[in-house]
Amino acid sequence: AQSVTQLGSHVSVSEGALVLLRCNYSSSVPPYLFWYVQYPNQGLQLLLKYTSAATLVKGINGFEAEFKKSETSFHLTKPSAHMSDAAEYFCAVSGSGNTGKLIFGQGTTLQVKP
Amino acid sequence: DARVTQTPRHKVTEMGQEVTMRCQPILGHNTVFWYRQTMMQGLELLAYFRNRAPLDDSGMPKDRFSAEMPDATLATLKIQPSEPRDSAVYFCASGPRGNTEAFFGQGTRLTVV
Numbered sequence: 001a002q003s004v005t006q007l008g009s010h011v012s013v014s015e016g017a018l019v020l021l022r023c024n025y026s027s028s029v030p031p032y033l034f035w036y037v038q039y040p041n042q043g044l045q046l047l048l049k050y051t052s053a054a055t056l057v058k059g060i061n062g063f064e065a066e067f068k069k070s071e072t073s074f075h076l077t078k079p080s081a082h083m084s085d086a087a088e089y090f091c092a093v094s095g096s097g098n099t100g101k102l103i104f105g106q107g108t109t110l111q112v113k114p
Numbered sequence: 115d116a117r118v119t120q121t122p123r124h125k126v127t128e129m130g131q132e133v134t135m136r137c138q139p140i141l142g143h144n145t146v147f148w149y150r151q152t153m154m155q156g157l158e159l160l161a162y163f164r165n166r167a168p169l170d171d172s173g174m175p176k177d178r179f180s181a182e183m184p185d186a187t188l189a190t191l192k193i194q195p196s197e198p199r200d201s202a203v204y205f206c207a208s209g210p211r212g213n214t215e216a217f218f219g220q221g222t223r224l225t226v227v
Contacts, residue, residue: 034215043118043205043218051214090157101170102147102209102216104157 002027002093006105014113019063019078021108023091026072033074034092034102035065044090050074061085086112116140118219120206126225132194135222138187139208146189147207147216148174148181157205163189196226 007022025031032051036044048059055067065076074091091105119138127133139146148160161171166183174181178200180192193200203223207216 032214036218043220044207045218046215049215101159101162102207103159104149106156 004105012111013081019081021076023074025093032094036090038088120219124223130195135191137189137206143208145209149205151203198226
């Protein structure tokens with residue numbers, strides 16, 4: 001079984017500041033891990049994914065995440081926040097290969113202040 | 115530009131009525147997911163299919179909800195009878211073999227009055 005916990009339902013940063021969104025996972029099999037972004041009234045868009053290759057994963061819009069097995073974490077970072085990054089972010093996990101369903105965390109709303 | 119298409123985008127219906135939501139997955143994808151999103155519960159997985167066969171529908175209220183894939187290009191989610199607590203945004207997503215990612219549609223915003 002898989003599950004995801006996102007720490008902090010709301011995160012507020014100033015424009016230009018570091019963005020850090022936290023995600024911890026639980027999985028009984030080697031996981032695939034994902035970060036998705038949702039803008040208002042839109043569907044979810046994939047930011048990046050970890051599928052057992054490099055542990056540091058780079059995604060779109062300057063985001064990256066690092067898979068840390070010892071900490072069961074997959075935190076999302078961006079060095080410098082932009083106003084357009086304001087959105088809701090979801091971490092998700094699935095079983096590797098062709099095995100599992102995609103399970104989402106509760107989401108973190110990112111606010112970017114001018 | 116391949117994308118998941120959901121219809122309708124918005125639906126307002128009266129309590130007790132049947133609601134059918136449709137999804138056209140990306141051509142060639144063999145996995146289809148149905149999610150419900152609400153403020154209180156977040157994103158809940160209702161059901162998912164692989165190669166048109168239901169793999170897990172444990173998140174779906176069986177008495178009123180049903181999900182099917184009549185063919186590889188169409189997935190449906192039905193609610194009968196609908197209730198106000200079903201008001202939510204329903205997302206369909208499809209994924210390629212290997213579970214490497216899921217692509218989401220724009221969602222159907224359902225309001226049951």
